[in-house]
Structure formats: C-alpha cells, structure tokens
Amino acid sequence: xxxxxxxxxxxxxxxxxxxxxxxxxxxxxxxxxxxxxxxxxxxxxxxxxxxxxxxxxxxxxxxxxxxxxxxxxxxxxxxxxxxxxxxxxxxxxxxxxxxxxxxxxxxxxxxxxxxxxxxxxxxxxxxxxxxxxxxxxxxxxxxxxxxxxxxxxxxxxxxxxxxxxxxxxxxxxxxxxxxxxxxxxxxxxxxxxxxxxxxxxxxxxxxxxxxxxxxxxxxxxxxxxxxxxxxxxxxxxxxxxxxxxxxxxxxxxxxxxxxxxxxxxxxxxxxxxxxxxxxxxxxxxxxxxxxxxxxxxxxxxxx
Amino acid sequence: xxxxxxxxxxxxxxxxxxxxxxxxxxxxxxxxxxxxxxxxxxxxxxxxxxxxxxxxxxxxxxxxxxxxxxxxxxxxxxxxxxxxxxxxxxxxxxxxxxxxxxxxxxxxxxxxxxxxxxxxxxxxxxxxxxxxxxxxxxxxxxxxxxxxxxxxxxxxxxxxxxxxxxxxxxxxxxxxxxxxxxxxxxxxxxxxxxxxxxxxxxxxxxxxxxxxxxxxxxxxxxxxxxxxxxxxxxxxxxxxxxx
Amino acid sequence: xxxxxxxxxxxxxxxxxxxxxxxxxxxxxxxxxxxxxxxxxxxxxxxxxxxxxxxxxxxxxxxxxxxxxxxxxxxxxxxxxxxxxxxxxxxxxxxxxxxxxxxxxxxxxxxxxxxxxxxxxxxxxxxxxxxxxxxxxxxxxxxxxxxxxxxxxxxxxxxxxxxxxxxxxxxxxxxxxxxxxxxxxxxxxxxxxxxxxxxxxxxxxxxxxxxxxxxxxxxxxxxxxxxxxxxxxxxxxxxxxxxxxxxxxxxxxxxxxxxxxxxxxxxxxxxxxxxxxxxxxxxxxxxxxxxxxxxxxxxxxxxxxxxxxxxxxxxxxxxxx
Numbered sequence: 001x002x003x004x005x006x007x008x009x010x011x012x013x014x015x016x017x018x019x020x021x022x023x024x025x026x027x028x029x030x031x032x033x034x035x036x037x038x039x040x041x042x043x044x045x046x047x048x049x050x051x052x053x054x055x056x057x058x059x060x061x062x063x064x065x066x067x068x069x070x071x072x073x074x075x076x077x078x079x080x081x082x083x084x085x086x087x088x089x090x091x092x093x094x095x096x097x098x099x100x101x102x103x104x105x106x107x108x109x110x111x112x113x114x115x116x117x118x119x120x121x122x123x124x125x126x127x128x129x130x131x132x133x134x135x136x137x138x139x140x141x142x143x144x145x146x147x148x149x150x151x152x153x154x155x156x157x158x159x160x161x162x163x164x165x166x167x168x169x170x171x172x173x174x175x176x177x178x179x180x181x182x183x184x185x186x187x188x189x190x191x192x193x194x195x196x197x198x199x200x201x202x203x204x205x206x207x208x209x210x211x212x213x214x215x216x217x218x219x220x221x222x223x224x225x226x227x228x229x230x231x232x233x234x235x236x237x238x239x240x241x242x243x244x245x246x247x248x249x250x251x252x253x254x255x256x257x258x259x260x261x262x263x264x265x266x267x268x269x270x271x272x273x274x275x276x277x278x279x280x281x282x283x284x285x286x287x288x289x290x291x292x293x294x295x296x297x298x299x300x301x302x303x
Numbered sequence: 304x305x306x307x308x309x310x311x312x313x314x315x316x317x318x319x320x321x322x323x324x325x326x327x328x329x330x331x332x333x334x335x336x337x338x339x340x341x342x343x344x345x346x347x348x349x350x351x352x353x354x355x356x357x358x359x360x361x362x363x364x365x366x367x368x369x370x371x372x373x374x375x376x377x378x379x380x381x382x383x384x385x386x387x388x389x390x391x392x393x394x395x396x397x398x399x400x401x402x403x404x405x406x407x408x409x410x411x412x413x414x415x416x417x418x419x420x421x422x423x424x425x426x427x428x429x430x431x432x433x434x435x436x437x438x439x440x441x442x443x444x445x446x447x448x449x450x451x452x453x454x455x456x457x458x459x460x461x462x463x464x465x466x467x468x469x470x471x472x473x474x475x476x477x478x479x480x481x482x483x484x485x486x487x488x489x490x491x492x493x494x495x496x497x498x499x500x501x502x503x504x505x506x507x508x509x510x511x512x513x514x515x516x517x518x519x520x521x522x523x524x525x526x527x528x529x530x531x532x533x534x535x536x537x538x539x540x541x542x543x544x545x546x
Numbered sequence: 547x548x549x550x551x552x553x554x555x556x557x558x559x560x561x562x563x564x565x566x567x568x569x570x571x572x573x574x575x576x577x578x579x580x581x582x583x584x585x586x587x588x589x590x591x592x593x594x595x596x597x598x599x600x601x602x603x604x605x606x607x608x609x610x611x612x613x614x615x616x617x618x619x620x621x622x623x624x625x626x627x628x629x630x631x632x633x634x635x636x637x638x639x640x641x642x643x644x645x646x647x648x649x650x651x652x653x654x655x656x657x658x659x660x661x662x663x664x665x666x667x668x669x670x671x672x673x674x675x676x677x678x679x680x681x682x683x684x685x686x687x688x689x690x691x692x693x694x695x696x697x698x699x700x701x702x703x704x705x706x707x708x709x710x711x712x713x714x715x716x717x718x719x720x721x722x723x724x725x726x727x728x729x730x731x732x733x734x735x736x737x738x739x740x741x742x743x744x745x746x747x748x749x750x751x752x753x754x755x756x757x758x759x760x761x762x763x764x765x766x767x768x769x770x771x772x773x774x775x776x777x778x779x780x781x782x783x784x785x786x787x788x789x790x791x792x793x794x795x796x797x798x799x800x801x802x803x804x805x806x807x808x809x810x811x812x813x814x815x816x817x818x819x820x821x822x823x824x825x826x827x828x829x830x831x832x833x834x835x836x837x838x839x840x841x842x843x844x845x846x847x848x849x850x851x852x853x854x855x856x857x858x859x860x861x862x863x864x865x866x867x
Contacts (some may be wrong), residue, residue, distance in 0.1 A: 052465055091472050100464045201372070201464045208468050209365060213329065214362050217340075220333050220352055224341040277460070312652055379682045382646035386707065390665040391615065391638040498559055542615040 028122045034132030040100045049103075057142055063088045064146040068153040070106070082147055082175050083250035086182065087265060090239050093142060093182075094211040097190035100172050102203035104131050105191055110198040114301065128298045132191055132291070139183035147175045173182065178246040184248045185242065185283045188290035195297045211238035215265070222272045223262055233271045235282045244269050244279025306387065307400035310374050314408055317489040320372070323366060327412050330358055330420035335402050338394050346430035348510035350502070353424050354438045358417055359494050363445050364471040367409045371453030372463040374405040375537075380461065385542060394537040399477040402530065404455055410446040430504045437502025439507075445494030448522050452490065458536045486512050490525065547702045566591050567715050568612055569744035573621035575607050582607040584770040585621070590748065591667045594741045596761030597750040604770040605750045606645065609719050613642050626717060630693035638666070641713035643704050645720045651693030655684055656702040676704040683732060699726025705733065709740075712744055716740065717748040722756050733761050751794075766840065790829050791853045793834070797846040805843040823853070 011017065042050035067080055080088065083229075108114045118125055151171070158164035193210065194203040218237030222230055235242040243265050247254065254266035262271045269276065324332040333353055341348055346449020375398065387397050400544040418437050425431030452470075479489045486492045492513045502508075511518070566589035577582040583604040593662045599605045610616040611623045614630040614637075623630045626639055650658060659678055663671035679688050682702040687695065692703060701724055710717060716737075722730050737760060741747050757764060758778070766774040766781075774781045790858050796802045802820045811832045816826035826832040840847050 040462070051463065088477075091477060094466070095468060095472065098468065124322060139389065201377075203364070204465055204468065205369060208472070209326070212365075212472060212492075214360055216357050217329055221336050224333075224337045224343075224348070229336070229340070281306060292370045305661050309650065309653075309661065312834050313650070316652075382644065382648040383650055385615070385642065385644045385646070386650075386662065387665070388615065388634075389640075389642045390662070390666060391635050391667065393634065539617075540608060541617060 004197055020289060023128065024294045025109045025123070027122045028120055029126045032117070032122065032130035033134050033137075036104050036131055037137055039104060040135060040138035040207070052099050053096065056092050056271065058101070059092045060089045060142045061146050061149065064080055064259075064299065067234065068149065071157045080150065081250075081252075082150060083178075084173055084266070085147060085150060086143070086178075086246055089142075089146070093139065093186060094208060096142060096205035097139065097186045098204045098211075100138065101135060101187070101190035101194040101207060102197075102200045104135055105195045106200055106203055107197055109195075109301070110200075112218050124298045125295060128191075128195075128294045131143060132188055132294065135187040135191060136183045137251045139187050140179060143179040143183055144176065147179060151175070153235075168233075174249040174251075181249075181280065181283055182242050183244055186238075188287050189238070192290035192293040192297075195294055195301075215239040219262075219265065220269050230272055231274050232253060232272075234268060234274065235278070240265055240268060241279050241283055241286070244274075244276050245283050248276035248280055267293075304400070306397060307404050310401045310404035311408070313377070314373060314404060317369045319369060323369065323412055325414040326362060326365070330362065331423065333357065334420040334424035339428075343452065344433050344508075345425045346504065347508050349421050349425040349428075349431065350434045350438070350498075350504070353420060354417060354434070358413065358420070358438070359442065359445065359491060359498070360476075362416060363409070363413050363442055363494065364449055364467075364491070366412050366476070367405070367446055367449030368464065368467045368471065369454050370409045371450040371456045372467060374401040374450075374457075375454060376429040376457030376461075376463050379457070379540075388540070388542070395534045398454070398530070398534050398537055401523055402450055402533075405450040405454065406447050409450055410443045413442045413446060414439060430502075430508045433502045433504050434455055434498075434509065437498040437500075437504070441494045441498035444482045444522055445490060446522070448490050448493065448529075450527040451526045451533070455529040455533040455536070458533050458540060483512070487517070487521060488497040490522075493522045493525070497522070515531050568748065569624040569780045570608075570612070571622050571624075573608075573611060573617060573623055574621050575611060577606075579769050583618075586770075586772045587604060587621075588765060588768075588772065588775050590746055590763070592741065592744045592746050593762045594737055594747045594749070594760055595765060596757035596765045597765050597767065598749060598752075598754070598757050599750075599767035599773075600755075601752070603642055603767045604679045605767050608767065609717055609748070609750055613640070613717050638711065639714040641708035641711065641716045641841040643701075643708045643716070643718040643721050644794065645723070647697060647700055647724075649695070649700055649703065653692055655692055655695070655699075655706075656688040656691050658703055659706045659710055660686075663710045666711040666714040668711055668843060674710050674712075675706075678710040679703075681709060681736060683729075698729050701725055702711075702729065702733070705736075707737070711746070715746045716748070718747070720751060721749050722751060722753060722772055730756070790826050790832070792824045792826070792836075792852050793825060793849075793851045794830070794847065795820065796822070796840065798843075798846070801843055802840060802845045802847075805839045805845070806836070809839055811835050822851075 009052070038044050041053045063080065086093070108117065114127075116122060122130075149269050151168075152166075155161045156163040161272045188206045189210070195208045197206075214237045218240055219243050221233040222240075225233060234244065241299075247266065247269065254270055256267050256270055257263045307449075317348070330353060337345075337348055337353070343352075375384070388394075390397075418435060419440065421431070421435045425434060453463065453467050456466050456470075460466055473489045474485075475489045479485045479492065492511070495511040496513035496515050496518025499509060499511035500518065513521075568590040570586055570588050573580065573583060573586050586608065597605050597609065607616060611618050612625060612630060614625070614633060617631045625636050625646065627634060650661075656675065656679065658672060660671055660675040661677075663674045666674075670672045679685055682705050684699065684702050684706060687699060692700060695703065698853060701721065705718070705721065708718075711817070718737075721733065734756070737749070738745050741762075749760075761778075762777060764778045764781070765772060765775070792801065799817060799820070799822045803817050806822070806824055808810050809817050809832075811828045812824055812826050812835070816823040824832070824836075836850065
C-alpha cells in the first residue's frame with residue numbers, strides 16, 4: 001500500500017510532558033494559602049498594590065511604637081493596656097479587611113481565574129478554606145505583632161523583665177485568644193461580603209459600611225433605648241462585638257465617666273449591661289454564619 | 304447638560320441606589336428608637352447624636368464617597384471616559400457637570416434623611432426647627448466639598464474609594480479627635496461649623512469646634528481648590544494601555 | 547538592507563511636506579524604565595494606513611499618542627498641524643474608535659451617537675446622528691440598549707459615534723474585532739470611501755489579511771520600533787537578503803529546473819505537483835534570468851508566481867529578524 005502524499009502533518013515542536021511527582025490536594029491548598037497570604041500584603045504584585053496593605057499594617061503598629069517611645073523617654077508612663085489596644089486600631093483593621101478581602105476573592109471572579117482553580121485537584125471548599133485562612137493569618141500578624149511589641153515594651157519599662165513576665169503571663173492566653181477570635185471574625189465576615197461581588201468598590205464599601213454603620217447605630221441605640229432593646233443593642237455592632245469579647249477574655253470591666261455616662265465603645269458595653277461572654281458567643285455565631293455563607297457561595301458560584 | 308444627564312443616569316443605577324436608600328432609612332429608625340424611650344432633651348439629641356454624629360459623621364461622607372468617586376472614576380475604570388475626553392470641549396465642561404450630578408444625588412439622599420429623621424426626633428422641641436434648618440444647609444454645603452474632594456481623588460488614583468475611606472475614617476474619625484489642631488483640615492468639622500452658624504442655638508443644644516466663619520472660609524478654599532486641581536489633573540490625564 | 551524609516555516619506559502623498567495630517571517626529575514613550583515606543587518618525591497624508599505589529603509592540607501606545615491621550619516622553623506628535631497632547635480642539639476634525647468594548651450600557655445606540663453629536667457641538671445633531679447610524683447600517687437596532695449589543699454591533703455604533711462629525715482624520719484601534727465577515731467588508735468599503743474623499747485614516751489590526759486588503763500603506767511596529775513603512779510590496783522587495791520563492795509552471799518543468807539550477811541568482815529548486823518551486827535571493831536578477839534561461843532551454847513559461855508576497859510573510863520576516 002503506497003503512502004499518500006503528506007499534505008498535513010504534526011510537527012514536533014519540542015513540548016514535553018510533565019513527568020514529575022504530582023503533589024495533590026493538600027499541597028494545592030497550601031500553595032493557594034501561601035499565595036493568598038502574600039497577596040494580602042501586596043507581595044508579588046506591583047508597588048502600588050503594596051501601599052494600602054503595608055501602610056495599614058504599619059499604622060496598626062504606630063500606637064504601640066509611640067507608647068514605647070514615650071515610655072523610653074519618660075518613666076512611670078502608663079502604656080495602653082493590651083485589652084484596650086484594639087480600640088485604637090479597630091478602624092485600621094476594618095479598612096485592612098475591607099481593602100484586602102475583595103483583592104483575595106474578587107479578582108479571581110473578575111478575571112475568571114476561578115475556573116482554573118476548580119479544574120485542579122483543589123475542591124471548591126478548599127478554595128474557600130484557603131482564602132479565609134490566609135486573610136485570618138494576615139490579620140493575626142496585624143494584631144499579635146503590636147501586642148507582642150507592647151508586652152515586651154511594658155516588660156522592659158518595668159525594669160525587671162522576668163518579674164513582669166512572671167506577673168503577667170496569664171495575659172498571654174487572653175492576648176492570643178482575643179487576637180485569634182478577632183482575626184477570624186473580621187476575616188470571615190469580610191470574605192462573606194466580598195465573595196458575592198466582582199466589583200471591588202462595592203465589596204470594600206459594603207465591608208466598611210457594615211463595621212462603621214452598625215457601630216454608629218448600635219452606640220446610639222445603647223445610649224438611647226431601654227430594656228431588652230438596649231441590652232441586645234450592641235450584638236450586631238462589628239466593633240462593639242470585638243471589644244466585648246476582648247474584655248471578657250481579659251476579665252476586665254471598664255468604668256464610666258463621673259456622670260455615669262458612656263465614654264466610648266467600652267462604656268457603651270457597660271451601659272448596655274449584657275454579660276461580656278455573650279459577645280464571644282455572638283462572635284462564634286457570626287463566624288459560623290459567615291463560613292456557611294462562604295461555603296454556600298463557593299458551592300454554587302459559576303466558575 | 305448632556306454630560307450631567309449622562310452622569311445622573313450612570314449614578315442612579317439600581318443596586319447603588321437601593322443600598323443608599325436603605326442606608327437613608329437608618330437615621331429614621333434611630334429617631335424612632337429615640338422617640339420610644341430616649342430621656343435626653345430632643346433638640347440636643349437630634350443635633351449632637353443623630354445629625355452630627357451619625358448623619359454628618361457617617362452617612363454624608365459615605366454617600367459622597369460613593370457618588371463622588373463613581374461620577375468620573377467608574378468611567379475611567381471601564382474605559383468609557385474616552386468618549387467624553389475625545390470631544391472638543393474644555394475639560395472643565397466634562398468635570399463640572401459630573402460634579403454637579405454627584406453633589407445633587409449626595410445632597411438629595413442626605414437631605415431627605417436629615418429632614419425626615421430630624422423632624423421625627425426633634426418634634427415639639429423649641430430649638431428643633433433651628434437645628435433642622437442649620438443641618439439642612441450644612442449637609443448640602445458639606446456634600447459639595449466632599450464630592451469635589453473625592454472627585455479629585457478619583458482622577459489621581461485608581462484606588463480612590465479606599466483612599467477616601469482612609470481619609471474619612473482614619474483622618475476625620477481618629478486623627479482629628481486625638482490631635483485637635485488638625486480639625487481645620489476636616490470637612491466634617493466645616494460641615495458642623497456651618498450647622499452651628501446657621502442654627503444659632505444655645506451651646507447646651509449644639510456647639511461646633513470650628514467657628515462658622517472659619518468653616519465657611521475653609522469650605523470655599525477646599526471646595527474650589529479641589530475642583531481646580533481636578534480639572535488641571537484631567538487636562539493632563541493620560542490614557543494608556545493599562546488604564 | 548533595511549528600510550530607512552527616518553527618511554521623509556516620498557511623494558506618495560499629494561500634500562507638501564509639513565502638510566501631512568499626522569506627523570510623528572522622533573517620538574519615544576517610556577513608562578519608568580520600560581520603553582513602549584522607541585524613536586519613531588513618520589508622516590501620513592490622506593488614505594488608509596494600517597498599523598501592524600504583534601501584541602505589546604507599541605501599536606496602541608502610538609495610536610493613543612496620535613489621539614492626544616498620551617504625552618510623548620520625547621519627540622512630537624502633530625495632528626493637522628498642531629500638537630495632539632492637551633489640545634481638545636483637535637477633536638473637531640479627529641474621530642476616535644477605541645479598542646475597548648465598553649459603551650454606556652444604559653444608553654441606546656441612537657442616544658450614544660446623538661450624545662457624541664451634541665458634544666461635538668454640531669448644528670443639527672439629530673441629522674448627523676441619523677446619517678452616521680445609516681452609514682454603519684445600525685438603524686434596525688438603534689433604539690435598543692447598547693448593553694445588549696453583540697461585539698460587532700458595539701463596534702459599529704462606536705464607529706458611528708466617531709464619524710458623526712465627519713472628521714478629517716479617523717483613528718481606529720482594532721476596528722474589525724468581533725465584526726462578522728459581511729460587516730467587515732461593509733466597514734472596509736466605508737473606510738475606503740472616506741479615504742477616497744481625501745480623509746486620513748489610521749487603523750491597527752492584528753489580522754494581516756485586513757491590513758493587506760484595506761491599507762494603501764503599512765507601518766510595521768516591532769518591539770516599540772518602526773520596522774518598516776510604506777507600500778508593503780515595496781517593502782518586500784527591499785528585503786533582498788531574504789529568499790524569495792516563486793512557483794513556475796512550464797511546458798517542461800524538469801528541463802527548466804535543471805537549467806535554472808545553473809543560474810547564479812537561484813539557490814534552490816524543487817520539483818513536484820506540476821510545478822517548479824524556485825528560491826532566489828535576488829529578486830530583480832531572477833526576474834530577468836528566468837525568461838532568458840527558459841528561452842535558452844527552449845521551454846515555454848505558462849505561469850510565474852511569487853508565493854510569499856502576502857503581508858503575513860513580510861511581517862513574520864520582520865518580526866523574526
């Protein structure tokens with residue numbers, strides 16, 4: 001049988017198959033986690049993408065650095081207590097999740113790269129877990145690093161480093177616990193809001209609007225209403241919730257001003273009069289709800 | 304005029320309007336809560352808590368941020384700005400109608416929220432009417448300055464929204480509270496200054512940190528300055544492959 | 547040998563020097579330390595010019611500078627005698643069709659074109675918009691929202707908005723994207739007609755066949771530099787260091803092949819499929835030699851065809867070099 005003249009042919013362009021080991025699902029999740037954690041700080045992205053996250057991260061350190069600087073010059077200065085620190089940086093932390101959650105989950109939907117993830121060994125739920133874990137880890141850095149600085153600073157200011165540490169070691173579980181719960185609450189709420197839109201502005205605005213508006217409304221209701229409405233008024237508030245469970249973990253009760261009025265978010269919590277452990281319960285419920293919403297979204301989202 | 308209507312139709316898009324309309328209901332809700340159980344003096348609570356703290360402190364800047372950055376910024380983002388920039392009209396004639404549309408919508412939303420919630424909360428109080436008039440004028444002037452400022456941000460950076468949030472909540476919300484000297488650079492403080500000046504009620508009802516005269520002066524300076532800078536920036540606006 | 551692009555263009559355009567519609571002189575554009583356009587000079591008069599180059603070559607940057615949207619880092623871009631940068635008045639006689647698909651989704655096609663006419667300050671914007679929409683054959687869909695248009699429809703309505711004021715110069719960035727073949731021909735006819743009326747038209751495209759069919763002149767941009775300009779057949783001939791290939795049919799292919807091999811202008815001959823394929827490095831020498839060789843060998847020539855005169859081969863040659 002004679003061969004037909006070769007009018008069509010396939011050329012060997014030198015492409016090679018991948019013959020190496022395939023690492024599988026766990027490594028895929030780990031890679032997604034690492035990549036997302038880097039993205040949360042703009043690493044591996046152009047300089048303009050670094051300004052906001054790195055700038056906000058530096059701002060969370062600023063109150064601690066100022067306090068330490070003052071303490072180094074003048075002795076016997078009261079540095080912020082660990083349980084009150086989030087009061088200074090909560091807005092910055094909210095801006096951080098508002099800016100970065102859409103960056104972590106919105107880009108993949110906007111640029112249609114989600115399909116590339118889902119066509120790998122990664123499951124849909126793995127993607128959600130990886131993203132929430134990455135943002136939570138980034139938030140942990142933003143909360144625990146200033147806390148560590150503050151702790152060390154106070155220990156040195158005490159003149160007896162080991163003595164201070166021995167006296168205050170029981171603060172450490174509260175610092176780590178509140179940091180962890182705060183990071184998980186803010187990250188899961190932020191991603192739950194952000195994963196529903198491709199538009200960065202909507203996601204950022206929604207997250208900030210939730211924290212700021214709920215806090216404003218709740219503070220006003222707590223100081224205006226009475227009875228059961230007042231008692232429950234702070235549960236929906238983003239910032240009061242964080243403050244409430246932090247105070248519970250440190251087992252601290254804030255004081256009111258001389259007239260018995262609230263002097264800020266911590267005072268609002270006293271005015272509302274709900275036992276502080278309820279805020280930890282509420283945070284747990286919020287996290288569970290947010291994770292369920294995220295889970296549902298990634299089960300159904302069109303990749 | 305065509306640009307004004309174009310921008311108006313762009314901004315009035317369904318999702319955004321629904322969200323803001325529901326946000327405008329919040330002060331009304333707060334006023335109802337106050338009426339049902341608040342024990343403070345109504346005019347004082349209305350001015351200090353409802354209008355100064357919530358409406359001027361949160362709603363006005365958020366509404367201005369949404370409309371001010373979207374009026375021109377969203378066109379730059381999606382590439383439609385080219386159709387306006389490639390027309391033989393002065394750049395000011397592109398920016399000013401857009402600013403007007405953003406101001407009109409911002410002021411409209413916030414004004415309705417101010418009047419309705421303020422009327423409910425301060426009903427029957429002697430200073431109530433003065434407080435309402437003062438804050439109504441103030442939120443409109445505040446809307447102009449905020450929108451001009453956010454419009455300037457939107458021609459300067461593609462991340463105008465987050466930059467505006469940082470200005471409103473970190474600068475105006477935290478820094479000006481800790482360092483009182485910086486209040487002269489806060490649009491919120493100008494707005495409250497105007498409210499105090501127009502309302503002219505007793506200090507026990509409402510007292511702003513800036514005097515009305517310096518508030519008005521700063522408003523004019525910042526508003527005009529931001530608008531002129533934005534026009535200048537738009538003249539030199541480069542649209543490349545990345546834009 | 548290369549095409550000398552610095553040279554003032556020859557008298558291919560009727561306008562006198564200094565009277566070109568678009569003059570680009572020693573223009574460079576860089577972003578930080580990335581050079582997008584590197585020292586490009588050319589001038590264009592009436593007619594259709596195609597801007598050709600691979601992705602990232604700087605075509606779009608160049609078009610944006612001609613449109614007044616980008617400031618050249620050095621050099622000058624002049625459109626109709628005035629600098630294009632910061633000169634909005636020039637849009638009275640310049641029309642632009644941007645590459646991006648974005649339109650005002652909530653406007654109908656009619657409203658979109660009418661908006662353009664109004665912003666151009668035309669005396670009778672309705673009549674101008676009607677005429678422009680008729681030109682691009684969009685009357686049937688003009689009252690539907692542009693958000694629901696197909697790619698090709700968006701493209702046509704963008705063209706309508708750009709020609710509503712009958713501009714002297716029309717700049718189009720990838721205008722044939724998404725258009726179906728019939729619309730493509732229609733748009734080509736329209737552009738050709740505008741060119742015939744003395745207008746200057748510049749368009750970029752990555753589809754060589756379009757450039758070849760529509761453009762009288764080509765500008766080939768490679769890696770930010772102008773690799774060639776002018777009539778592409780002419781460019782092709784100037785590149786004599788590159789082998790040209792001809793196919794020849796004759797009364798006796800085998801005899802002709804053996805005779806041609808002996809000629810110094812020929813360096814490869816292949817027989818098959820009823821024809822001889824000849825490779826040569828010297829275009830003119832071969833053209834003269836082939837007839838002489840055939841006569842000497844007593845072979846009749848039936849057909850002599852250059853096989854790779856297409857823009858594609860010119861282009862890939864320039865790009866690979």
